[in-house]
Amino acid sequence: MYSTMVDRIYTDDVIEPDRYDFLSIVFHWATLLLIGLLFWSASAHEGAQDGDTAARLLELHRSVGVIIWLLTLLRLAWKASGGHVPALPATTGKLQAIGARGTQWAMYALLIAQPLSGLLQSIWRGKAFPLLLGELPPLVPRDKALMHLAHDMHEWGAQLFIAFIAVHALAGLFHGLVRRDGVLGSMLPFPRTARCRNQG
Numbered sequence: 028m029y030s031t032m033v034d035r036i037y038t039d040d041v042i043e044p045d046r047y048d049f050l051s052i053v054f055h056w057a058t059l060l061l062i063g064l065l066f067w068s069a070s071a072h073e074g075a076q077d078g079d080t081a082a083r084l085l086e087l088h089r090s091v092g093v094i095i096w097l098l099t100l101l102r103l104a105w106k107a108s109g110g111h112v113p114a115l116p117a118t119t120g121k122l123q124a125i126g127a128r129g130t131q132w133a134m135y136a137l138l139i140a141q142p143l144s145g146l147l148q149s150i151w152r153g154k155a156f157p158l159l160l161g162e163l164p165p166l167v168p169r170d171k172a173l174m175h176l177a178h179d180m181h182e183w184g185a186q187l188f189i190a191f192i193a194v195h196a197l198a199g200l201f202h203g204l205v206r207r208d209g210v211l212g213s214m215l216p217f218p219r220t221a222r223c224r225n226q227g
């Protein structure tokens with residue numbers, strides 16, 4: 028009888044945290060690591076002292092950029108087919124919910140568009156370049172105007188990325204450290220607070 032009571036306390040009263048599934052969490056934090064590597068390699072490339080180092084950093088940058096693009100396609104396919112997205116806490120206002128989801132979709136759009144502008148910029152140079160342990164041959168003749176257009180888009184994309192990531196990461200940390208409502212925990216591998224499931 029005692030064990031039945033204990034079972035009931037644990038099955039009825041413990042709040043099950045509503046969290047992202049394991050694979051979505053892996054995709055999220057792997058993306059953060061790769062984004063860090065991309066910004067670092069771009070800035071180290073700009074500051075490189077010799078041509079050899081600059082070329083190797085650009086090769087790393089391009090390859091990681093293509094990897095993050097492929098990872099994002101897989102991530103979106105997983106999200107569409109089975110990935111679990113927890114409901115927002117009941118206290119979330121309508122505008123706040125639109126802001127949070129809008130920022131997330133903007134980041135998905137950038138994760139798709141930014142590697143493409145980088146790739147087009149490189150392709151329109153009209154020269155072969157090393158990519159992902161191989162080499163991409165020249166696909167089109169050199170086109171300076173299109174190359175500059177893609178370069179500008181890549182630069183603007185990077186600025187937008189920084190803005191969205193800053194807002195998003197600060198909001199996530201605010202939820203985790205100030206509100207303590209389980210939103211940050213829902214994306215951490217080991218959550219410390221439960222998240223109330225009330226709203227879609």
Ligand code: HEM
Nearest residue numbers: 065066069089092093095138141142145146149181182185
């Ligand atoms: C999410 C993915 C990516 C991010 C966040 C990113 C970010 C950046 C940043 C911050 C810069 C320096 C600013 C600039 O000069 O435009 C840069 C430069 C560059 N990126 Fe990317 N990049 C990404 C993907 C790619 C890919 C896939 C390629 C090519 C395959 C690429 C090729 C380049 C090139 C060629 C430059 C210019 C280097 C120069 O001429 O100084 N990027 N990228």
Ligand code: HEM
Nearest residue numbers: 058059062106112127131134135192196199200210211214
């Ligand atoms: C310190 C850095 C970061 C923190 C603390 C953080 C935190 C979070 C949290 C708590 C969520 C869940 C939010 C919710 O359910 O409403 C989330 C979702 C998300 N994060 Fe981050 N994040 C960080 C960096 C990034 C970066 C660098 C990217 C992409 C470049 C990113 C892209 C996303 C996306 C797309 C989602 C939505 C997932 C989905 O529902 O499909 N995050 N993040």
